[in-house]
Amino acid sequence: MAAIETQNLSAAEESEVQQWIAASESLRRSPTDSSILDKLNAHLASRTTLLGTKPSRADVAIYVSLAPAVKSWAPEQRTGQQGHPHIVRHLDFVQNSGAFTLSVSDEDKIQINPEHVLYVKPPTDTKAEKERMKKEKAALVDRTKAAAQAVVDKAAEVTNAVVTTAGIGEAKPKKEKKEKQPKPQKAPAVTTPPSPHLIDLRVGHILKAIKHPEADSLYVSTIAMGDKPGTDDTEEYEGQVCRTVCSGLNGLVPLEEMQGRKVVVVANLKPVKMRGIKSCAMVLAASPKLKEGEVDDHKGPVELVTPPADSTAGDRVCFDGWRGDPEGVLNPKKKIWETFQPGFTTTDRLEVAFDGSAVEAAGKAEIGKLTTASGGVCTVKTLKGATVR
Secondary structure (H helix, E strand, O other), X not given: OOOHHHOOOOHHHHHHHHHHHHHHHHHHHOOOOHHHHHHXXXXXXOOOEOOEOOOOHHHHHHHHHHHHHXXXXXXXXXXXXXXXXXXXXXXXXXXXXXXXXXXXXXXXXXXXXXXXXXXXXXXXXXXXXXXXXXXXHHXXXXXXXXXXXXXXXXXXXXXXXXXXXXXXXXXXXXXXXXXXXXXXXOOOOOOOOOOXXXXXXXXXXXXXXXEOXXXXXXXXXXXXXXXXXXXXXXXXXXXXXXXXXXXXXXXXXXXXHHOOOEEEEEOOOOOEEEXXXXXXXXXXXXXOOOOOOOOOOOOOXXXXXXXXXXXXXXXXXXXXXXXXXXXXXXXXXXXXXXXXXXXXXEOOOOEEEEEHHHOHHHOOOOEEEEEEOOOXXXXXXXXXXXXXX
């Protein structure tokens, strides 16, 4: 493995290095932060270094911040079922590899016993899984053939019955002409009146956020939001089905606050490319409402909408009084988002709500809180009477 000095990093890799250095600072201040430790351990599960195989300053920064704490970790914290074995393995690699140009004396190194492993994840029986899939496929084929044969037999039965009833060679009686009845008029298609519930608002879980390599104002986040495997514009990350989402929050929300947190997302906007990266949802955030004549200078403050603590990725959130099923993908020509977003606001109790009096199409001048099915309310930190978008 080549040393740090000889590595040429791309813009995206350099951005990721900066993020991990920021995470190392957080760990230096709070080395027991389980949210960062869990994320770091999962990230290293399939990587030799933080960038995969390339050594970088980020590996050294993580070592310097965590090594003093890891020295005192109990065996259960190191290699137990709920431990962080990949972090231990990574730190051991950094302190012993010449690629990082660290000079750590033997007495200062983390002492690691490779034989002392408390938990090993049981391997998947690949052969048994293939055999199970093969049997399921064969059973499906058999059921399909049986159903097809049943249709053929039924058709033959009906044909025989018709021939027997009509008689072969008998003269067919002339049919009396029936007067033509006027065709019934088709009922007009039922259309759903526009409503805020057509906007698919869900709980999202940000698994990773980085700076956009080509746009200073954008973050690029990997967010789980309850999509099924195989859904268009999704990918698997850390065992979860995720979408890529670009948000103009760089400089307004610290990157650290974007890591591993729950947010509320608009999940049925039409995907759009933002400086070369396809964004497939939108993160909801609150900002002060502009007074008449004011121009948005995009300087903030901005606060992310926080869903209830007990919510999970994919949970639907709706405004009380406007609950219903969302559209699949919002038709940009119908301008559903543009019509109802001006009613998105926050109350004096810092609850996110919809103000029906601000949108004529809402049909009623009521205020409905943004809640989960169980009644948990979405909130912001400090902004009252804000605009949410």
